[in-house]
Amino acid sequence: MKTTRTRSLLAAAFLGALAFTANVAHAADHLPSWNDTAPKKAIVAFVEKVTKEGSPDFVPPNERIATFDNDGTLWAEQPMYFQLPFALDRVKALAAQHPEWKDKQPFASLLKGDVKGALAGGEPAIFQIVMATHAGMTTEEFEKIVRDWLATAKHPKTGRPYTDMIYQPMVELLRYLRAAGFKTYIVSGGGIEFMRPWSEKVYGIPPEQVIGSSGKLKFELRDGKPVLVKLPEVDFIDDKEGKPVAINKFIGRRPTLAFGNSDGDLQMLQWTAAGNGVRFMGLVHHTDADRERAYDRDSSIGRLNKALDEAKAKNWTVVDMKKDWKRVFGFE
Amino acid sequence: MKTTRTRSLLAAAFLGALAFTANVAHAADHLPSWNDTAPKKAIVAFVEKVTKEGSPDFVPPNERIATFDNDGTLWAEQPMYFQLPFALDRVKALAAQHPEWKDKQPFASLLKGDVKGALAGGEPAIFQIVMATHAGMTTEEFEKIVRDWLATAKHPKTGRPYTDMIYQPMVELLRYLRAAGFKTYIVSGGGIEFMRPWSEKVYGIPPEQVIGSSGKLKFELRDGKPVLVKLPEVDFIDDKEGKPVAINKFIGRRPTLAFGNSDGDLQMLQWTAAGNGVRFMGLVHHTDADRERAYDRDSSIGRLNKALDEAKAKNWTVVDMKKDWKRVFGFE
Numbered sequence: 001m002k003t004t005r006t007r008s009l010l011a012a013a014f015l016g017a018l019a020f021t022a023n024v025a026h027a028a029d030h031l032p033s034w035n036d037t038a039p040k041k042a043i044v045a046f047v048e049k050v051t052k053e054g055s056p057d058f059v060p061p062n063e064r065i066a067t068f069d070n071d072g073t074l075w076a077e078q079p080m081y082f083q084l085p086f087a088l089d090r091v092k093a094l095a096a097q098h099p100e101w102k103d104k105q106p107f108a109s110l111l112k113g114d115v116k117g118a119l120a121g122g123e124p125a126i127f128q129i130v131m132a133t134h135a136g137m138t139t140e141e142f143e144k145i146v147r148d149w150l151a152t153a154k155h156p157k158t159g160r161p162y163t164d165m166i167y168q169p170m171v172e173l174l175r176y177l178r179a180a181g182f183k184t185y186i187v188s189g190g191g192i193e194f195m196r197p198w199s200e201k202v203y204g205i206p207p208e209q210v211i212g213s214s215g216k217l218k219f220e221l222r223d224g225k226p227v228l229v230k231l232p233e234v235d236f237i238d239d240k241e242g243k244p245v246a247i248n249k250f251i252g253r254r255p256t257l258a259f260g261n262s263d264g265d266l267q268m269l270q271w272t273a274a275g276n277g278v279r280f281m282g283l284v285h286h287t288d289a290d291r292e293r294a295y296d297r298d299s300s301i302g303r304l305n306k307a308l309d310e311a312k313a314k315n316w317t318v319v320d321m322k323k324d325w326k327r328v329f330g331f332e
Numbered sequence: 333m334k335t336t337r338t339r340s341l342l343a344a345a346f347l348g349a350l351a352f353t354a355n356v357a358h359a360a361d362h363l364p365s366w367n368d369t370a371p372k373k374a375i376v377a378f379v380e381k382v383t384k385e386g387s388p389d390f391v392p393p394n395e396r397i398a399t400f401d402n403d404g405t406l407w408a409e410q411p412m413y414f415q416l417p418f419a420l421d422r423v424k425a426l427a428a429q430h431p432e433w434k435d436k437q438p439f440a441s442l443l444k445g446d447v448k449g450a451l452a453g454g455e456p457a458i459f460q461i462v463m464a465t466h467a468g469m470t471t472e473e474f475e476k477i478v479r480d481w482l483a484t485a486k487h488p489k490t491g492r493p494y495t496d497m498i499y500q501p502m503v504e505l506l507r508y509l510r511a512a513g514f515k516t517y518i519v520s521g522g523g524i525e526f527m528r529p530w531s532e533k534v535y536g537i538p539p540e541q542v543i544g545s546s547g548k549l550k551f552e553l554r555d556g557k558p559v560l561v562k563l564p565e566v567d568f569i570d571d572k573e574g575k576p577v578a579i580n581k582f583i584g585r586r587p588t589l590a591f592g593n594s595d596g597d598l599q600m601l602q603w604t605a606a607g608n609g610v611r612f613m614g615l616v617h618h619t620d621a622d623r624e625r626a627y628d629r630d631s632s633i634g635r636l637n638k639a640l641d642e643a644k645a646k647n648w649t650v651v652d653m654k655k656d657w658k659r660v661f662g663f664e
Contacts, residue, residue, distance in 0.1 A: 219603075226599065226603050244558065244560060250540065
């Protein structure tokens with residue numbers, strides 16, 4: 001540590017780190033999976049503005065908050081939100097402990113392999129399935145169930161693990177923002193405890209920066225050991241009007257940047273846009289039937305209708321997956 | 333930037349930074365307001381253990397979570413939780429808009445200056461006062477009200493602003509833990525929106541690391557501008573069994589260290605203690621009638637009874653304010 005050579009190497013490393021910090025906004029290859037079209041340019045221009053000290057648009061590092069929807073924004077959501085096949089698999093796994101399910105809908109249809117029939121009951125049916133599979137265990141037990149499922153479950157179309165179904169350009173965007181001093185958050189309608197076991201490894205987003213829908217919990221001492229038991233009661237639905245409410249509750253600051261893909265994200269984008277100074281509102285538009293899937297106004301999953309109109313009216317950034325992304329998935 | 337001299341200076345700065353990181357655990361003067369008694373030794377020994385790479389007790393930086401109660405742990409709570417004089421002052425300020433309060437308890441007594449009479453109604457009276465003063469405005473309006481109040485309100489005994497009533501040894505502990513890579517959190521029964529406007533400046537704890545009790549919020553568009561309106565309904569009480577529930581919800585990781593001062597913190601300490609590996613559980617025991625106040629088992633505010641017994645039985649660290657703190661407040 002004391003030779004001149006070592007010092008020089010350290011100095012070089014230190015200067016390198018400085019240079020990286022200073023130039024991060026200029027290094028266009030932080031987003032290699034993005035085409036050089038308008039959205040990439042808008043993102044880079046935004047990051048340059050808010051990180052440039054002395055600029056009127058400068059945002060202090062502690063206020064650099066970026067919130068991302070998950071389903072359809074960071075990972076795929078078709079043919080159905082990935083938490084649903086998880087719940088369906090859990091119904092099968094738990095069926096032996098619930099002989100009554102044989103004669104009870106929506107479980108009876110599910111157990112006969114008739115997913116469509118089971119889901120014909122709409123939201124109440126889905127609610128029953130979720131409650132039956134996401135409650136009655138401790139939070140630690142549930143975390144293990146999620147990890148075990150993800151280790152073996154495969155996406156029906158690609159045959160890949162669900163955690164491979166993440167959008168490479170968005171992972172690059174998350175990294176780019178963090179390098180520019182942003183704290184990156186997930187604000188998703190999905191279950192908070194379904195996302196946290198893998199968000200840090202897959203997105204670099206730690207559990208304390210994952211916000212989602214949740215069920216009620218009960219603190220109990222079991223043989224003197226405290227546990228948190230998951231109850232079959234909704235605590236909070238983190239969707240639509242719920243997203244700004246959750247952002248205020250969990251973060252207590254308004255995002256500087258927010259990204260979504262559906263009408264469920266509209267209020268989060270409105271809330272972000274209403275802040276002082278420069279803000280960035282983005283939507284992922286699923287336009288790529290070849291590499292992923294094309295859907296928007298008429299889709300029951302990830303419907304993008306009102307938010308698309310508002311984005312156009314207010315000049316928010318709409319990412320056209322087909323035109324703007326060089327690559328969709330990391331495995332391509 | 334290119335002369336040898338500049339490089340050497342940078343190298344020295346870099347080496348200095350490295351040395352600081354490596355030695356932070358050994359620098360005993362990170363806690364100058366603590367006497368050299370058992371609690372300080374236990375804290376330093378704990379931090380050394382969990383930050384020493386290769387040690388069996390090593391905790392990776394991303395898992396270094398430290399949670400602190402606020403009232404009675406980070407700042408004083410006598411003669412009453414500071415949020416209560418805030419609410420009482422708000423009743424006076426709002427009285428002109430509520431002529432009906434003249435004949436309605438607990439407001440009528442309050443407006444006559446009879447605080448004791450008003451609070452004789454117990455929790456339901458306090459609940460009414462809090463709801464009448466913490467709801468009906470937007471979150472932004474409420475934040476301004478809190479800031480304005482703190483700028484002028486004075487503690488009845490010391491005549492100091494309430495934000496001066498913070499415990500200097502605990503502020504040093506927060507800093508010391510952050511220097512050792514911990515994320516420091518507040519987990520308080522107090523109102524989340526009452527603490528966030530000042531926690532960053534006063535404790536170095538940003539709003540997104542402040543967890544507290546909360547009321548329900550409603551997202552609304554007012555003349556096209558989105559606002560969050562505070563409703564007169566309880567959302568969550570972050571006390572007792574609620575603390576582990578909130579820690580799980582907001583952080584999603586179990587604390588490595590937790591500090592409280594009353595029975596309201598017992599479940600947080602139990603939850604922390606039940607984790608794998610080495611953990612630190614601490615209690616501030618108010619034993620100093622001269623410099624602050626002496627109270628524990630019989631106090632209606634900050635009662636410390638069951639948690640004191642459990643701390644003794646389980647060898648948790650109990651800080652005897654009188655013996656273990658050189659200084660209580662920064663202004664001494």
